[in-house]
Amino acid sequence: MATTQNLKRASAKQSTVALKYSMAVSGLIMVGYLILHMYGNLKAFAGPDSFNEYAEHLRTIGTPILPHEGLLWIVRVVLLAAVLMHAYAAITLWRRNKKAAGYVGNTRYQTKQNKAGIQRSYASFTMRWGGVTIALFIVFHILNLTTNDIHPGGRADTAYGKLHNTFENPWVWIAYVVAMIAVGFHLWHGFWSAFTTLGQNHSPTRSASVWNTAAIVIAVVLTIGFLAPPTAILFFGLGG
Structure with a gap:
């Protein structure tokens, strides 16, 4: 019996380690994507023509070896796999941690642990709801700027037109700010946690x-970088 229990504990531990590693690796894949995406968004400051050329170039990279949008679809599939892996690992680990911490009726056993301890930050406390906020934003972002099914500022036929029309709407800008702040906090905790998990x-x-x-640097740079074009469009008439 003891041997069976030990094997179960070892298996659970190995599974948890694998989940943490998959969460770290998938998270770093998404960070890499965000850096490239931010760079592309900043092309808006070069003008509509430059931004539209960049958007079209994304669809022709690798041709004729790859079909039109071939590389873009490869990136999308890899990114989707990373998002799903990250979400699955996060939810599974959260459930295990909740069970291990002794929650009964959604209430934790009494503890004297310092909640402001070194290994816990405001970002770590907001990871779950930040992740939900980011997930909802991604859905809206795809329907808005990728598939063009939602166009709160009016329909447009060009990449820059979609971007400009979207962020002329102050309510969309406010929602975008909230989402980017959530991304920033998520990155602050997640980037450090990923390298800690990987033993670095x-x-x-x-x-x-x-x-x-x-x-902190990654979180601040990406948050400001993503907010810069929409803010310039709404408040300073960028591309207007």
Whole structure:
């Protein structure tokens, strides 16, 4: 009996480690995508023609070896797999942690743990709801700027036209700001956590870790970078 229980514990532990690794790797794949996506969005400052040329170039990269939009679809499939893997791992680990922490009737057993401890930050507390916010935003973002099924600022035929019309609407801009702040907090905790999971963090505290500093820089740069074009469109008439 003891041997069977030990095997079950070992199997559960290995499964948890695998989930953490898959969450870290899938998260880093998404960070790489976000950096490239932000770079593309900043093309808006070069003008409508430059932005539209960039958007069209994404669809022709690799041709004629690949079909039209071939590489773009490869990126989409890889990104979708990363998102699904990340979400599955996050939900599974959250359920296991909740069970292990001793929640009964949605209430945790009494603890004297310092909730403001070194290994916990505001970003880590908001990871779950931040993830939900980001997921909802991704759905809207795809329906709005990719498939053009939703066009709150009016329908447009060009990539820049879609971007410009969308963010002339102040309510869309507000929702976008909320989503990008959620992304920033998610990145702050997630980027550091990913490298910690992969065994690259050797600092005694989070605040002393170079990966924590890198996480803050990545989060700030991406948040500002993504907010810059919509803010310039709404408040400064970029491309108007």
